[in-house]
Amino acid sequence: MDFRWPPPPDGRPDRYRPPVNRGPHTGRPTLPTPPTELVATPHGVELECLTTGSGHPVTVFAHGLAGGIAETRPLGSGVRGRRVFFQFRGHGRSAAPPGHWTYLDLARDLRAIADLHGATRALGVSLGAGALCRLLADNPNRFEKAVFFLPAVLDQPRQRTAAARLTELLAAVEAGDAAGVAEVISLEAPAQVRNTPAGWAYLRQRLEQLMRDGLAQALAELPDQVALPDRRALGEVTASALVLACRGDDLHPVEVAEELAAALPRATLHVYDRPGVLWTERADLRERIAAFLNGQGLDD
Template sequence: MRGFRWPPPPDGGPRTWGPGPSGPRTGRPALPEPETELAATPHGVHLEQLVTGAGDPVTVFAHGLGSGIAATRPFGSGVTGRRLFFQFRGHGRSAAPPGPWSYHDLARDLRAVADQGLATRAFGASLGAGALCRLLADSPARFDRLVFYLPAVLDRPRVDAARRRLAALLDALGSGDVGQLAEVVQLELPPAVRNTPSGWAYLRQRLDQLMRDGLASGLADLSGSVPVRDAKELGEVAAPALVIGCVGDELHPVEVAEQLAATLPQATLHVYDRPGVLWAKRADLRERISAFLNE
C-alpha cells in the first residue's frame, strides 16, 4: 500500500513501501520565493505584494483562503503586461487588523492593490473570486476583463467541508506541530499526486511559508460570510468574464460557478470534469486563462 507519510524521507523521496521502486528519487525542487514588498493602502492595512512583468494592460490576481502569492502565480504565467499579486489581510506578511472581517474588507484590499497598480483586468480564485464579486457589486464597471477560478461562495455560506478544512488548518498552525500541519495541507493535493516528487515539492514550500508567516485566526469568521446578499447585485457587470468550475470539488461546488456565470451578463462558463485541475490540466488551464485575458 502506498500513501502519504510525514516527515519526508531524508533523500528527497518520496520513499514508498510495498512492491515497486524504493530508491532515492529527488523530484524537481520548488522555485525559490521572490522578494515581495509591503504596500500601504488608503484604508491603513499594509499588504504584501509582488509585481511581475511590464507594460499594459495590468492584471491583479487575488488568491484563495489560506493560500497566497506562490499558489496564484502559475495562473498568470502566460498573461501579458504587468501582473500584480498580493496577500489578503491575515495572510503571509500582510497586516491583520482587528476583526471580524467581511468580504467588504477583502474587496477594499483588492481595490487598493488594483487602483494603486492601475489594473484594468482581474483574476480571482476561490476566496479571491468572492472578494472580486463584492467589489464588482459596488463598482460594476471597475474592470475591463474578469476571470473567476473555482468560486466557492456567492450568496449562500460556504459548505461545511470548507469550514472544517479551514478550522483544521488554523488548529494545526496554532499547535506548532509541523506533522499535524502537513496532514492538513496534503489534502490540497489530488490523491494521485501525494507522495510523488512534485507533491513533496509543493508540500515543503507550503509548509515553509505557513510555518514562517502563519494565518490570522480572524479568517475563521469568513467561512460563514457571503460576498453578496443576492446574486442579482452582479447583473450590471458588463465586462467579459470567464468563469471556471469543476465537477466533484467539495470545497468549490460547481453550482456556484454555474450560478455566477448565469448572473454575469457577458460570462463564459468552462467546467472541468474532475478535481485537481491545476495538477491534471495545468497547461490547458493556463492557456485558457491567458488566451481570454490577452484577447
C-alpha cells in the same frame, strides 16, 4: 494510506526545520516566490505585494483562503503586461487588523491594490473570486475583464467542509504542529500525486510559508459568510468574464460556478471533468486564462 509524514528522507514532525530553498520541480503547481514588498493602502492595511512583467494592461491576482502569491503566480505565466500578486489581510506578511472581517474588507484589499497599480483586469481564486464578486457588485464598471477560478460562494453560505478544514489548519499553525499542517494541506493535491516528488515539493513549500508567516485567527469566520447579499447585483457588471470550475471538488461546487456565470451578463463558463486541475490540467488552464486575458479566442 497515500500520505505519510515526515517526508522522506529525514525530519520529524516535532522538529520542524524550514527546507533549503531549491529551484522549481517538474509538475509543481507553485513557483518560488521572489522578494515581495509591503504596500500601504488608503484604508490603512499594509498588504504584501509582488509585481512581475511590465507595461500594459495590468492584471491583479487574488488568492484563495490560506493560500498566497505562490499559488496564483502560475495562473499568470502566459498573461501579457504587468501582473500584480498580493496577499489578503491575515495571510503572509500582510497586516491583520483587529476586528471582524467580511468579504467587503477583502474587496477593499483587492480594490486598493488594483487602484494603486492601475489594473484593468482581475483574477480571483476561491476566496479571491468571492472578493472579486463583492468588488464588482459594488463597482460594476471597475474592470474590463475578470477571471473567476474555482468560485466557492455567492449569496448562500458554504458547506461546513471548508470551515472544518480551515479550523484544523489554523489550530495546527497556531500550535506549531508541522505534521498537522502537512496533513491538512496535503489534501490540496490529488491523491495520486501526494507521495510523488512533485507532491512533496509542493507540500514543503506550502509548509515552509505557513510555518514562517502563520495565518490570522480572524480568517476562521470567513467560511461561514457569503460574498455578497444578492447575486442579482452582478447583473450590472460590464466586464467580460471567464468562470472556471471542476467537478468533484467539495470545497468549490460546480453549482456555484454555474450560478455565477448565469448572474454575470458577459460570462463564459468552462468546467473541467475532475478536481485538482492545477495538477491534471495545468497547461490547458494556463492557456485558457492567457487566451482570454490576452484577447484571443479559445474554443470550449
